[in-house]
Every structure is written in C-alpha cells, then in structure tokens.
Amino acid sequence: MGISYWWMILGMTLVTYIPRAIPLTFLQGIELPPFLSGILRNIPFAILGALIFPAIFYIQEGDYFFGILGAVAAFGIAYAGANVIFVVLGAIAALAIYSLVLV
Structure with a gap:
C-alpha cells in the first residue's frame, strides 16, 4: 500500500x-424543539425506505413476492416502533424464513 x-x-x-x-x-x-426532534428521529426510517423501495421492484430472479414480503415486514416492524436495526434484521429474518420454506 x-x-x-x-x-x-x-x-x-x-x-x-x-x-x-x-x-x-x-x-x-x-434540547431541541419537539418538532425538530421528531423529524430527526424519523430520518433513518425515511432513508431506509428510500434505499429499499427501488429494490422491491428490481428482483433478479423475478420473484416479486420476495421484495413485497420484505417491504411489508420492514414496514410492519417500523410501524410497531422498533429501532432501525431491528427493522432491518426483522425483514432479513422474514425473507430468510420465506427462502427456507421455498426450498
């Protein structure tokens, strides 16, 4: 190097x-105003959505349900109020279980 x-x-x-x-x-x-604090708290979810949403419709193997299932799992976990890392891990777990059931 x-x-x-x-x-x-x-x-x-x-x-x-x-x-x-x-x-x-x-x-x-x-201490930030509650409005600004609320906006800053939701930025990770907005970024996560912007990163995931295009990938939902761009699945290599053509299994669109795979992308939709991951999005629904991520949305449901995020709506329940989980931390961003748990949203990501939960969506990965849901897709791993779906993949295991298919095989």
Missing part, C-alpha cells in the same frame, strides 16, 4: 468524522 493510500484513508476519515463530531460537540446539552 503506497503512501498516497494512507493520505486518502486519512482524508476519508476526516470527511466522515467531522460532520459527526461537530453536532456532538456544539449541541451537547441543548
């Missing part, structure tokens, strides 16, 4: 670290 790779890794580290560190440093102890 050449020296230029180390500069690239250092640059990527700074670019990803700084946007995360600034709010933690300067907003520590400040």
